[in-house]
Amino acid sequence: MSLGQKIGRLRQERGLTLQEVSEGSGLTPSFLSRLERDKVNISVANLRKLAQFFSIQMTHFFEGEDSQQIGQTVRPHERVRLSLDDAPVQVFSLLPPNGDLEARLIEAIPGSGQQGFSSRGGQMLLVLEGSLRYQLGDEEYELHSGDTLFYRDDVAHSWVNSGTQQAKVLTISVLSGRE
Known part of the structure; x- marks a missing residue:
């Protein structure tokens, strides 16, 4: 969103007319109109006037630029560690929170595993190293390095590192029904 669009949105959210912003900021209505349509640039001094009028910090006009x-x-x-430091299964978040995807790197020593049940959406896992025995309801899958498994994440599931070396697994969940 452009600077002009942000200023226009702020004005509209506060239910103000161009004339009211003009009177409060000392900028002309025609200048403000052109600014909101990105037809003119604004000086730092005039941007400061708008920030003071709206009672906000000047940085408000630039927030969210990094997310663009x-x-x-x-x-x-x-990476955010989602497990205890000394746990036999280490889980690391690979993506920033609050997205539509959740990606994790799981490292498990031989014989360790996890179980779960949720209704988040779908899940895909890729075995990067080692072997897993994966249980989905009544079905069992023996997975090895390079194997991929996809399933709806609304069934009981569990897995165990069935190999003799550390297993590394990438999981990606498609999150549905987020609130």
Whole structure:
């Protein structure tokens, strides 16, 4: 959203006319109209006048600009650990929260595992290293490095590292029905 659009939205959300903003800020209605339509640029001094009129910080006009990026990087040291440090199964979040996807990296020592039941949506897992025995309801799957499994995440499920080495698994959940 452009700066002009943000100013226009703020004015409309507060139920103000161009004339009212003009009188409160000292800027002409025609200038404000052109600004909202991105036909003119605004100086820092005039932007400060608008911020004072609306009783907001100037940074309000620029908030959310970072979220406009096409991509977002989460470095390994930035991953959020979702398990205790000494747990046999380590779980790391790979994506920022509040999205439509949830991605996790799971590292499990031999013989360890997890069980669960939820109704979040669908889940895909890719075994990066090692082997898993995966139970979905009454069905059992033996998965090895490179195998992918997809299922609706509304059934009871459990898994165990059935191999002799650490297993690494990437899981991606499509979250549905978020509130």
